Amino acid sequence: MLFFFARNIYLVQSKGLDSWMGGGMRMFGKIDKMLYRVAGFEVTYNSKKYFINLRSVPEFEDEDVALRILPSDDRLKEISKKIKSKKWFFNPEKENITLKPTSVNSLLIDNALITKIEVLTVDFDAKTKEIKLKDINYAN
Amino acid sequence: MLTKFLTALNKKDALLFNEKPLTISLKLIIIVLLMYMNDNNYLAIFMPVFLVPPLLFKNILQNKYYWALLALISAIFYLILDLVAYVPNHKHIFAYAIIAVAIVLFFSKEENKIYMLSYQAKIIIGLCFLFATIGKFLAPEFLNGSFFEFTNTTDPRFFGVTSILNNIDILSLKANESNLDLLINTVNPKDSFNLLSNVSISSSSFFLSYWTIFIEGMIAITFCLPNKYKLAQFRNWFLIIFIFSTYPIATVKGFAIILSALGFIQSIEDNKITKFSKFYLVVFVLLPLTDIPFSRLFNLFI
Structure with a gap:
């Protein structure tokens, strides 16, 4: 779970990943x-x-x-x-x-x-x- | 009728509670998968064939190789290919829950299995809410309330409550929804529109933002804390408040149902079903009723 959260933060910042996706659990934020x-x-x-x-x-x-x-x-x-x-x-x-x-x-x-x-x-x-x-x- | 139902649940000879908590826990996960692991044509066709047998045969339900295969399938679709197709966060939780079961069946002694599964369910819930809370601090629009102002006035799931609490008519909210739909289907990227909102919505959205941070943060803290801390004893109460304050308004059913299943599993104590377990079980069963538009129905009568 930690890996997917860290990957989510990295990809959102560097590649424009939708912050709700990729298992980062950052739904209902942005x-x-x-x-x-x-x-x-x-x-x-x-x-x-x-x-x-x-x-x-x-x-x-x-x-x-x-x-x-x-x-x-x-x-x-x-x-x-x-x-x-x-x-x-x-x-x-x-x-x-x-x-x-x-x-x-x-x-x-x-x-x-x-x-x-x-x-x-x-x-x-x-x-x-x-x-x-x-x-x-x-x-x- | 409800009283009879609850009495039946409490009877020692009730069919369900003759089953061991581990058996019920595994069955709940299988039911979740049966209902929601149908993301594409392959899964929709093959998963029922794969998921019905463990509901009928106990040997399959507790077979570690069966769960290992299930873990592999879920990892491929939900953890490896998760950035190619639409894989919402609760599908990741499905995969974590399956992997947790596989690990428990492979590495735990018979008498420790439910304890270990219960512990893993607690950690999954705790980390999920911890990341969700941190995520809110990483979103400036959440902290200044504009996320909820936007969501409450464009997402139809919130229209009933928004119109009742903030003196705005449903037609204005539907106009927002329709304008947003036109914008995302546009052939002119320069298009724009003005959101129909009011001061009351802005204020209540600001309050809602910090209420959400508080309740999700408390769930994160209490589920991640070891049991020896007094605050940890309140974890189920915080989760119940979250369920009552969230599901009737904005249910993401896939998330809600796996949360109920994991809530059930983590609330088992000393290999026994607790009153909290029964609550999560009732939520698990009643979740389809959240499709009833309660707030809109209420709106019709005022």
């Missing part, structure tokens, strides 16, 4: 937890930036969970490679990017346009009551 984290990647297409939230891509469910638990550099790079190895399509009517073509007008995009994979978490400002997302880690 607001930041994997359930409130967002993992996704950015595509720059026609001079516009699009963010693809991995929660909306069922084929990447396991990777989404793994990234939200431990968004380490190694894990980000490994999953970035996997994302870039797939074919992604841009739907001009809905202006979104998906893993499968969603209309006859969907266009295959160049994976070199995938510029960044990142993990964010909710940030609560107790004074202003504003809740927004803030970066935990990213890879290009």
Whole structure:
């Protein structure tokens, strides 16, 4: 138990581990937890930036969970490679990017346009009551 | 009816208490695993096949090789692969409890088994709450009350109590929940929203933070202290207060049920079931009732 607690503290500080995870018994402490984290990647297409939230891509469910638990550099790079190895399509009517073509007008995009994979978490400002997302880690 | 139930529990010839405390303890752990060790398709299919036989055959229930195999399976899924998939902390406790049983069955003499298992259950509970308490001091948002302000106003498990105690309508709290859901499903990382809260929630959240540190800290201290210290004699009372003040509002059922099972095991004294053991056993049985939204029902009548 001591090992998992010490590992939890080390990984939270150094690799962005969700403090609720990894057997550290630090549940109900920090607001930041994997359930409130967002993992996704950015595509720059026609001079516009699009963010693809991995929660909306069922084929990447396991990777989404793994990234939200431990968004380490190694894990980000490994999953970035996997994302870039797939074919992604841009739907001009809905202006979104998906893993499968969603209309006859969907266009295959160049994976070199995938510029960044990142993990964010909710940030609560107790004074202003504003809740927004803030970066935990990213890879290009 | 409740009186009859409690009387039946107290009868010496009650079926359950003809069993040795060790047998009941092992059965409780097996029941927990049967209910909650179903994290993926492999476990969901194979674990019932593996877990039902020890409930039926005593030889299997107390077989050390059976528990060694169970310890191996739980260690792989809950201790080794714990950073790959979603493995909440209570699944780690499942693994610790199984490993504790395996160690006891391999290395303890027959007459010492329940004493050793009881000791290990006490240490598991003590360390769990010790780490939880230290963790709260490592979270600035917990110490300034903003963790509970955020949680009480966005997590639906707390909505009933929050609205009753803090004069805020459920619709505002549901709006917070819905906005948070939109935020985590966003396609625009620049999105934000303002939490609907009030001064009363901020104040009560601050109080709740330090109440939690107090009660969890006392459980940690009393369970980690050796029995010779007077404070250690109050350990069950602190755990009972924690159960009563936490489970009706925010039950993490997997955690609650293993805590009840370990509570039962550690409260056995001189190979005998105590009144505390019976309390934990009743909690173990009644836990599914926590799914009833008591505070929301109460809200309907005021």
